[in-house]
Amino acid sequence: MRWELVVFLIGLVLIPLGCLLPLNKLPPLPNDKLLHFLAFGGMALMAGRLVHSAAHAVLALLAVFVASWAIEVLQNRVPGRKFCWRDLAANAAGILCAAAVLALLKELN
Numbered sequence: 698m699r700w701e702l703v704v705f706l707i708g709l710v711l712i713p714l715g716c717l718l719p720l721n722k723l724p725p726l727p728n729d730k731l732l733h734f735l736a737f738g739g740m741a742l743m744a745g746r747l748v749h750s751a752a753h754a755v756l757a758l759l760a761v762f763v764a765s766w767a768i769e770v771l772q773n774r775v776p777g778r779k780f781c782w783r784d785l786a787a788n789a790a791g792i793l794c795a796a797a798v799l800a801l802l803k804e805l806n
Contacts, residue, residue, distance in 0.1 A: 709740075
């Protein structure tokens with residue numbers, strides 16, 4: 698199994714779990730926006746590396762963004778959590794950086 702798939706599947710479980718835990722169940726987080734950027738950027742990078750065409754990469758990145766939006770919406774149902782536009786912006790920034798890295802990697806190959 699490719700390592701990208703393993704990392705993607707682990708993220709597919711851990712990221713929603715962490716984002717949807719009640720606030721009182723989470724440890725103090727050092728920088729919430731940086732964690733959003735890294736988590737969804739990493740997911741987007743792994744998703745983009747798993748596909749074999751530019752069109753599929755765009756769809757994969759879009760799917761990661763839609764999932765990040767859905768998680769933010771679902772947070773409204775979790776005690777102590779709520780939808781946050783800044784979190785969604787950090788998710789989008791991570792995904793856009795992953796798109797840039799994927800484009801650079803494609804140029805290098």
